[in-house]
């Protein structure tokens with residue numbers, strides 16, 4: 672399998688960490704979505720990452736769909752998301768909130784670097800969405816005493832939240848205050864201490880806008 676995309680993307684990083692935790696070998700092509708879009712296009716016309724190219728050449732797109740395939744590959748006993756039931760729904764909701772937070776953080780980066788003049792209506796909307804999600808995630812995580820969101824085993828929700836917190840903290844430090852979000856800060860610290868998180872990491876390198 673070949674994973675396309677740089678690890679400064681919270682979406683690419685969560686897929687790479689899941690691959691590592693599952694012990695699935697993969698090659699990595701750290702192609703930039705802007706600088707190397709022409710390389711990505713044959714695999715994904717959206718020119719977005721993550722894109723996972725399977726051994727037969729099939730290209731999977733969208734992190735949720737990619738992780739769904741990885742879960743299928745490792746089977747129900749090893750999968751980090753149950754195949755059905757309440758925990759699956761709850762975990763998918765946390766993943767969707769984290770992923771949406773990631774979308775808004777990425778949008779704000781593009782707004783900052785790609786536009787000469789930022790549109791305050793859009794910036795304020797994204798910032799309100801980000802803090803709204805952080806407040807909900809903080810309350811949810813504070814209500815869980817277990818080491819991970821759904822018990823003693825790490826799951827996709829844990830990885831998604833940790834990856835998006837790192838990205839948001841690096842990209843928009845004013846939007847994440849560890850004093851306001853202590854449970855999320857502790858969650859991120861616990862995940863970031865694990866070997867796959869330490870190995871799969873890249874400081875944020877946003878497009879230059881030139």
Ligand SMILES: N[C@@H](CCC(=O)N[C@@H](CS)C(=O)NCC(=O)O)C(=O)O
Nearest residue numbers: 680682704719720721733734735777
């Ligand atoms: N919903 C997508 C989001 C992926 C995404 O936003 N990737 C960014 C990099 S962090 C990207 O490809 N941006 C280029 C673009 O959207 O044009 C997923 O979960 O895979």
